[in-house]
Amino acid sequence: MARPKDWQPLRESDPVPGDPSGVRSQVTHMNKIAEYLRTQAKSLTAMADADNLKGKYADKLAEDARGLGRKLDLAEDRYREVKGHLSGWADELEDFQKAADKALTDAQDAQRVIDSHKGKDNEKPADKKGSQDDKAGSADEDPALKRAKEDLADARRRLNTTEGDYQERATHYAGKIRSSIDDDMKDSWWNDFKGWVADADWLGDIADWASWAATFVGVVAMFFPAVGVIALALTVVVAAIHITQALTGNGSWFDVVMDLGALKLARNGMKAAKAVKALQNSSRKTAAGLANRQAKSQAARGNAGARKTAARSERKRGGTSRKNRERARAKRLRLEGENRAAGKRASDEVRDAEMPQITAQEKASAIGDKALARQMKDINRWRDTYPDNPALASNASQAQRHKDAIQGSWAASTGLDAADKGADAVTDDGYSRMKDRMTAPVGSQW
Known part of the structure; x- marks a missing residue:
């Protein structure tokens, strides 16, 4: 049964938290384990006492079987005692919660009665007779209002008593459970680590804080992509904590799946963004080469006649002096150099051209990423400048696919994050209960 969320006018939050049904389900689970351990211990004892095995291996097997049987007996005792304590706590917890809920309802x-009388008091005209009338008014207080105030005070006393008893019994059962597990059976380092994680409430607090911080930084990264790495680092922290908690049985594997999904989506988005940047550089380089060849060809057409004349003069023999031939050769080389220079200038203009300015709509289409929007516009600019070039057309097509991947990753990540943070409000904590059912530690629990 879901606990009340609003504890006004008595408390800010639930003073007797807990889930009796959840505790009882653990008791049932532990009872099954205890029965299984008892059965296995008896089987091992019977094996050790069997007379039909002979030889050294039989003695060794019997010795090991007795040792393991004793360990299983100890484990069974531990489970049996702890489940008894938990069963008692579940019953008392349920009684405490019923008493607290009754006090809350009465309060x-x-x-409500007190609030309704406040409205009536505000409508009364001011009394002009001074303190004597005030005292008389106090004596003539509405019986219903007086009774309501007494009921509210009584509800507070009852809740205070219930809360004190709750704390005392919780401490009592915690001590009993610690005493039950303090036996001759030695826990492994993994069991100790699981216990440490279970007691480290601050780990969950860090995970919650980092998760909300990652959400906030992720929104900021839409406008300042450079901070995106901070959001990624925070997500890694959250995933590491959730994995640790899930491995030790103190957290849900569903949270781990969600975290890994968020990291996968972030990785896809980052890879796509890098691919768009590489395509933009490639388009610039290709366009620069095309501009070079185009400008060089145009310049060559402009001085083609002069170059041909110089070349013919350079080849003439007989009546042409050597000096004239050298001047003709120098002219030809100068004209060819001018052609190459024209091509280089055109190439440099493309390579060094300013990135295009973008509109608000273009920025919005890139999820607020100004750099991505400018890169996409630059890629499309060179495709449109040289529409017959297949490489530039291919770059533009690939860039659009990567941009779609970035948008899809962002939308999926944002949707999962919003669903994870808001599902409990929609499902009355059913979402958290579903995640709790996906809790399973790695390694032995005893």
Whole structure:
């Protein structure tokens, strides 16, 4: 049964938290384990006492079987005692919660009566007779209001008593459970580590804080992509904590799946962004080469006649002096150099051209990433400048696919994050209960 969320006018939050049904389900589980251990211990004892095995291996097998049987007996005792303590705590916890809920209901009923009389008091005209009339008014207080105030005070006393008893019994059962597990059976380092994680409530607090911080930084990264690495680092921290908690049985594997999904989506988005940047550089390089060849060809057409004349003069023999031939050769080389220079200038203009400016709509289409929007516009600019070039057309097509991947990763990641943070409010904590059912530690529990 879901606990009340609003504890006004008595408390800010639930003073007797806990889930009796969840505790009882653990008791049932532990009872099954205890029965299984008892059965296995008897089987091992019977094996050790069997007379039909002979030889050294039989003695060794009997010795090991007796040792393991004793360990199983100790484990069974531990489970049996702990489940007894938990069963008692579940019953008392349920009684405490019923008493607290009754006090809350009575207090809220009384508060409604008090609030309704406040409205009536505000409508009364001011009394002009001074303190004597005030005292008379106090004596003539509405019986219903007086009774409501007494009921509210009584509800507070009852809740205080219940809360004190709750704390005392919780401490009592915690001590009993610690005493039950303090036996001759030695826990492994993994069991100790699981216990440490279970007691480290601050790990969960860090995970919650980092998760909300990653959400906030992720939104900021839409406008300042450079901070995206911070969001990624925070997500890694959250995933590491959730994996540790899930491995030790103190957290849900569903949270781990969600975290790994978020990291996968972030990785896909980062890879796609790098691919767009590489395509933009490739398009610039290709366009620069095309501009070089185009400008060089145009310049060559402009001085083609002069170059041909110089070349013919350079080849002439007989009546042409050597000096004239050298001048003709120098002219030809100069004209060819001018052609190459024209090509280089055109190439440099493309390579060094300013990145295009973008509109608000273009920025929005890139999820607020100004750099991505400018890269996409630059890629499309060179494709449109040289529409017959297949490489530039291919770059533009690939860039669009990567941009779609970035948008899809962002949308999926944002949707999962919003669903994870808001599902409990929609399902009345059913979402958390579902995740709790996906809790399973790695390694032995005893």
